Amino acid sequence: MPTISDVAKLSGLSKATVSRVINKHPYIAKEKRERVEQAMKELGYVPNPSARRLRGSTTSTIGVIVPRIVNPFFSYLVNSIEQEAYKNNYQVLMFQSNENKDKELYFLNLLKNRQVDGLIMTSIENDWDVIQPYTEFGPIVLCNEYLMHSKAPIVRLDQAKGAYIGTKHLIDKGHKKIAYCTGGLFAEDGKDKDRNHGYQQALTEAGLSIQTNWIFINKHTIDDGKKVMRQMLAMDERPSAIFTGSDEIAAGVIMEAKENGVRIPEDLAVIGFDDQPIAEIIEPKLTTIRQPINELGEKSVEQLIMLMSSKDADYKQIELPVELLVRKST
Amino acid sequence: MPTISDVAKLSGLSKATVSRVINKHPYIAKEKRERVEQAMKELGYVPNPSARRLRGSTTSTIGVIVPRIVNPFFSYLVNSIEQEAYKNNYQVLMFQSNENKDKELYFLNLLKNRQVDGLIMTSIENDWDVIQPYTEFGPIVLCNEYLMHSKAPIVRLDQAKGAYIGTKHLIDKGHKKIAYCTGGLFAEDGKDKDRNHGYQQALTEAGLSIQTNWIFINKHTIDDGKKVMRQMLAMDERPSAIFTGSDEIAAGVIMEAKENGVRIPEDLAVIGFDDQPIAEIIEPKLTTIRQPINELGEKSVEQLIMLMSSKDADYKQIELPVELLVRKST
DNA sequence: ATAATGTATGAAACTGATTTCATATACCAG
């Protein structure tokens, strides 16, 4: 494993000069630069990042925290972040927090120790008060996360509008008994709160009231969706439509509905959220709220790179629009 | 940001002693260890990994290379690797190679530079001759990859058997005109070669011959599957069954078939590969070859940890069984 | 009693890079 000293020796120059060539300093004679480059190539030399970081230089690496990579929403998000970062000559390290506070903190330490130059968090497990101190060591951009009162740079989606237009669409189709299904708790802070808001607003505007036993909380997966459907089947008065927090839940609902002879959308209209690939696979194809995942990733990287380059650039809080995609399930 | 010197100063001991406490060396007086621990806590001290790595100690971090994280097969694989690593107190960094040789090499350098203690490669873009030298810096386990002539530690699936039992199943159902769809090139080395082998063997045993225009190569996605279906529709003599290289391709075939009034499985039997979630979502539910993804990940981590712990432990080449899962598409 | 071994600690060398400081030459202006 060749070091900078080996390169220096072979080229007959000092370590300092070699370092300058590596870092593209001005004021190096052309002839010597070439000698150094030749020596580097000859030895197959690659600078040791640990050593560089120790001395304080950047890593051209950014980190991304996701809660679970198997969730397609996040794998697509990571993917778009990766593509955009690569265009800007940044490498991406991904890390799965599994919704675990300690793991999240472990990864934040990579920032503290300059393993990565900046961080995109697509989920946040600890309180912002705990995270915030780490911004001293490098910028952190929140992507798709909702924090009400923090002044962090955030790129997010207009969740309230998503829930509003989805619910409105169901109302326009003549539905009055509209169930609602959310990832988080109903009263919680964060994006779910905004979605709840949108749902409530649409109902209120239509003069409809909320039926609490039609509210399902803490649902995420296809299996959760199936469970929700079974719960609804057991009800005396069933809702005629359901707004779900993700396409996966919606898919679960539809699958279980079909098993039980419930026709979609005649007996039950279903609307999803995300516009994941599954939305076009399930039969009937899913009406859903499209989230611009690619743009979300791109904007986050854009923000992060801006914050990394100029020490005290102004962060922004960006909100991207969502849109209703009407297919066959409503 | 406190350093080891700060801890030494506060505890009134030397850096060497502090370092020994951190690394749990024997021969430290209990009283001094406690003084050091107290000082570390007081300062909120965290060792700087760059400095540690520079001097050669381990990172308790392993790397995983995947070609594309949006492919559910790989996101589930990474997930199982992550879970198993975490149980053994290892952190996982994932990296997407995008099937790009240079990106793969970049990540291999993390091993060279001790950023990670070991590496699991779920795909391999460069030749093994290029990769092999990196094993000097830490163990590399190939997971789900096929290399015919290398002596690397490999954990993989019995692809030949998968293709064989899949094709055999179609033959048993009475099909004689069986198309075949693969990810790689038909003649290529690696896992596709094994699958081709299985397909051919099953046909040969049944006295059927290969029809080259029913062989589709280099297919991966749902869209590819749709294209394959369109190609088949345009044929004078259509196959009555198709073996596909992944559930995604199979789903694409089925979706396009339904669009065009082709009944599954009456007009066309379709068999997938992987048993991804999509296999149970698509209608009719997909007959497929189940791959034990979790076990694949677990065994890979197991192998890697073994290789990392004892310098010259014997690597193994492990082959895991696949099984046929009959649903409704055949 | 002496040698050998185990326990315990610190000073200094070392890891592989970057950066500061010192120095030297070339070029241009006054």
Added chain:
DNA sequence: CTGGTATATGAAATCAGTTTCATACATTAT
């Protein structure tokens, strides 16, 4: 011709740890 600036290079300090070497005391074996 002298002084100032731009160009160009190297020696040595520095980053934050780990490891070697030296040293010292306490046990145990001969």
